[in-house]
Amino acid sequence: MNKKISIVDIANLLNISKTTVSFILNGRAQEKRISEELVKKVLKLVKEVGYKPNSLAKSLRTGKSNIIGLMVEDISNPFFANIARLIEDRAYEKGYRIIYCSTDNDTEKTLDLITMFRDRHVDGYIMAPPKNIEEDVQELIKSGLPVVMFDRYLPNVDTDYVIVDNQFSTYNATRHLIEQGYSKIAYITFTSEQTQMLDRMTGYKNALKEAKLKPYIKEIDFNRNEELIKEPLSVYLKKNPGIDAILFGTDHIGTCGLKVINQLGLKVPQDLAIVSFDDYDVFELYSPSVTAIAQPVEAIADNIISLLLKKLDANNSNQTTQKITLSTTLNIRNSSKQFLKPIS
Amino acid sequence: MNKKISIVDIANLLNISKTTVSFILNGRAQEKRISEELVKKVLKLVKEVGYKPNSLAKSLRTGKSNIIGLMVEDISNPFFANIARLIEDRAYEKGYRIIYCSTDNDTEKTLDLITMFRDRHVDGYIMAPPKNIEEDVQELIKSGLPVVMFDRYLPNVDTDYVIVDNQFSTYNATRHLIEQGYSKIAYITFTSEQTQMLDRMTGYKNALKEAKLKPYIKEIDFNRNEELIKEPLSVYLKKNPGIDAILFGTDHIGTCGLKVINQLGLKVPQDLAIVSFDDYDVFELYSPSVTAIAQPVEAIADNIISLLLKKLDANNSNQTTQKITLSTTLNIRNSSKQFLKPIS
DNA sequence: GTTATATTGTAAATCGGTTTAGTATGAATA
DNA sequence: TATTCATACTAAACCGATTTACAATATAAC
Numbered sequence: 012m013n014k015k016i017s018i019v020d021i022a023n024l025l026n027i028s029k030t031t032v033s034f035i036l037n038g039r040a041q042e043k044r045i046s047e048e049l050v051k052k053v054l055k056l057v058k059e060v061g062y063k064p065n066s067l068a069k070s071l072r073t074g075k076s077n078i079i080g081l082m083v084e085d086i087s088n089p090f091f092a093n094i095a096r097l098i099e100d101r102a103y104e105k106g107y108r109i110i111y112c113s114t115d116n117d118t119e120k121t122l123d124l125i126t127m128f129r130d131r132h133v134d135g136y137i138m139a140p141p142k143n144i145e146e147d148v149q150e151l152i153k154s155g156l157p158v159v160m161f162d163r164y165l166p167n168v169d170t171d172y173v174i175v176d177n178q179f180s181t182y183n184a185t186r187h188l189i190e191q192g193y194s195k196i197a198y199i200t201f202t203s204e205q206t207q208m209l210d211r212m213t214g215y216k217n218a219l220k221e222a223k224l225k226p227y228i229k230e231i232d233f234n235r236n237e238e239l240i241k242e243p244l245s246v247y248l249k250k251n252p253g254i255d256a257i258l259f260g261t262d263h264i265g266t267c268g269l270k271v272i273n274q275l276g277l278k279v280p281q282d283l284a285i286v287s288f289d290d291y292d293v294f295e296l297y298s299p300s301v302t303a304i305a306q307p308v309e310a311i312a313d314n315i316i317s318l319l320l321k322k323l324d325a326n327n328s329n330q331t332t333q334k335i336t337l338s339t340t341l342n343i344r345n346s347s348k349q350f351l352k353p354i355s
Numbered sequence: 356m357n358k359k360i361s362i363v364d365i366a367n368l369l370n371i372s373k374t375t376v377s378f379i380l381n382g383r384a385q386e387k388r389i390s391e392e393l394v395k396k397v398l399k400l401v402k403e404v405g406y407k408p409n410s411l412a413k414s415l416r417t418g419k420s421n422i423i424g425l426m427v428e429d430i431s432n433p434f435f436a437n438i439a440r441l442i443e444d445r446a447y448e449k450g451y452r453i454i455y456c457s458t459d460n461d462t463e464k465t466l467d468l469i470t471m472f473r474d475r476h477v478d479g480y481i482m483a484p485p486k487n488i489e490e491d492v493q494e495l496i497k498s499g500l501p502v503v504m505f506d507r508y509l510p511n512v513d514t515d516y517v518i519v520d521n522q523f524s525t526y527n528a529t530r531h532l533i534e535q536g537y538s539k540i541a542y543i544t545f546t547s548e549q550t551q552m553l554d555r556m557t558g559y560k561n562a563l564k565e566a567k568l569k570p571y572i573k574e575i576d577f578n579r580n581e582e583l584i585k586e587p588l589s590v591y592l593k594k595n596p597g598i599d600a601i602l603f604g605t606d607h608i609g610t611c612g613l614k615v616i617n618q619l620g621l622k623v624p625q626d627l628a629i630v631s632f633d634d635y636d637v638f639e640l641y642s643p644s645v646t647a648i649a650q651p652v653e654a655i656a657d658n659i660i661s662l663l664l665k666k667l668d669a670n671n672s673n674q675t676t677q678k679i680t681l682s683t684t685l686n687i688r689n690s691s692k693q694f695l696k697p698i699s
Numbered sequence: 700g701t702t703a704t705a706t707t708g709t710a711a712a713t714c715g716g717t718t719t720a721g722t723a724t725g726a727a728t729a
Numbered sequence: 730t731a732t733t734c735a736t737a738c739t740a741a742a743c744c745g746a747t748t749t750a751c752a753a754t755a756t757a758a759c
Contacts, residue, residue: 067476
């Protein structure tokens with residue numbers, strides 16, 4: 012079991028000091044007036060023996076890690092999985108590594124994860140924040156650590172964030188349903204006080220108010236067990252047979268909704284029109300294909316990472332925070348079109 | 356900006372040595388005969404000031420990190436995202452944190468990630484390995500680092516792994532199609548020499564050979580751009596109109612397949628019966644619902660993590676490797692049932 | 700012949716912990 | 730009284746890098 016080679020070994024092999032090796036490896040040879048000859052010798056040896064600096068030791072000393080901590084709500088959710096994937100790619104290109112974790116919107120777990128990230132000296136944070144973590148995020152920022160939020164934000168904390176125009180998105184989607192002639196339009200969502208969910212709710216309400224229609228709102232508590240989402244949803248639909256259209260607040264509840272609709276044997280869009288927030292394969296492939304509000308995941312990931320990199324760039328200090336709001340696309344498909352007799 | 360409190364600060368505040376503090380915090384007080392009185396005092400102060408040991412320094416000294424490195428093929432793939440999520444949960448309960456990365460089946464990237472994990476001193480590795488990393492994995496094992504593979508394995512490396520019975524699964528699925536009366540059964544998959552893909556291919560071939568049917572095999576090169584998967588798939592289907600059933604090798608190609616089938620306007624199962632490896636929402640919700648080979652993701656995750664924890668348990672040395680093969684479930688749905696006239 | 704000034708490098712401190720090897724004290728034993 | 734032993738704790742080395750402050754030598758300037 013050959014012990015790993017360290018900077019001291021390199022220094023000893025060449026009979027020089029490890030200081031010199033360190034300077035050379037960190038590109039400070041010229042500044043420190045190390046002769047070109049020696050530089051070459053060191054670099055050659057380093058390459059030969061495949062020496063890699065121990066980044067733990069490096070981080071301990073410098074406080075930097077080239078690692079970005081990414082906290083999503085749930086990595087098994089397609090929206091977050093996609094964003095995570097794109098961010099990982101972009102960061103990788105720039106020499107950063109990502110470590111990610113799911114928060115489950117659990118404040119305790121999130122604080123624990125922040126602590127872990129923190130003493131692992133991650134250089135920056137990307138997060139879809141749960142509630143009640145304002146203080147800890149403030150603390151991070153005060154310590155000079157860049158934080159970029161996405162999907163939602165904390166209203167009382169002045170950080171950079173990248174979100175979409177949730178309110179307009181649901182307003183627009185609801186308007187679409189109204190224009191198609193639907194009038195008893197329900198909004199089914201998870202119970203949440205996060206900004207994105209509040210905005211989505213507001214968009215829906217505004218559209219209904221404008222059209223003088225009565226809102227039908229059903230909030231369901233999130234649960235990892237899908238049955239506990241489908242059950243109340245099913246009960247609600249059975250109790251309100253008059254509803255002729257549904258707007259779902261997220262992809263996950265939309266997916267559960269489709270399962271319930273199948274179980275109940277309802278026909279889409281004859282019995283019920285459907286629109287969901289977030290777009291993914293299930294909605295495209297369901298028949299009839301489901302109208303969905305598509306978030307620009309690539310643009311979101313790009314913006315997140317470039318905001319963070321800008322903050323990480325030490326030269327660039329006294330920066331102001333940037334709040335970026337991107338627009339969504341309403342992908343209109345068959346599930347929300349007034350039912351027309353097929354040409355036979 | 357209040358500097359973070361360190362073990363020396365704790366020691367100084369109580370006028371004792373940091374050694375003592377360290378012993379107490381690591382539960383070695385009794386062994387080291389530290390008086391209960393002092394132990395209490397230290398623990399009280401630690402709690403009061405909220406001191407948390409710097410785990411970087413800790414890892415640097417001990418070589419342990421309580422972190423497990425998880426390498427999946429692509430975290431945005433539902434199968435891997437689910438496994439990752441379950442593993443994260445299980446590990447979290449046991450006090451381990453997970454850092455995960457997507458390998459893209461890219462050998463270079465994977466080696467780079469192993470290097471990163473390694474000098475971050477992760478305690479153990481879980482990976483769905485790409486090809487040509489045998490040497491590096493051997494190196495890890497020789498250094499005493501536990502490695503658990505899943506989804507596939509490296510035939511020439513003796514490690515623990517958790518896989519499913521791929522060969523029987525596709526054999527069984529193909530048999531099912533044959534029994535339903537289909538005879539021109541295609542197998543559409545990604546080009547791959549990974550064990551799981553070879554086994555799936557073998558299962559398909561064996562079933563056909565047994566039934567004396569001709570195989571129709573289409574291999575497509577993986578690409579992140581979905582269009583480059585759908586295009587050749589579409590061409591293949593158009594060129595082979597005789598095919599009456601398809602077995603897809605993975606969820607991703609299955610999903611792409613469904614999109615192509617929709618585009619071509621083919622009727623499932625009248626024109627074409629469908630079965631896919633892996634099961635997820637898309638297959639359940641597609642209409643007709645798609646028969647799929649469901650991997651026991653929870654059992655896979657459980658087995659992976661308990662294998663790894665067993666290895667991490669230092670008491671338990673001179674262990675032999677364990678190779679676990681789990682069985683899958685063929686969820687038979689409408690996409691593969693002989694078409695029967697609906698009762699009108 | 701000194702004194703400045705580059706040139707080329709190095710010794711030692713540091714990051715924040717853990718671990719080894721030992722010390723100081725009092726009580727028990729020979 | 731001298732020796733052993735248990736008790737309660739600590740100094741210093743160490744993990745592997747970076748960084749600060751300084752040293753040794755040669756050359757140029759006065």
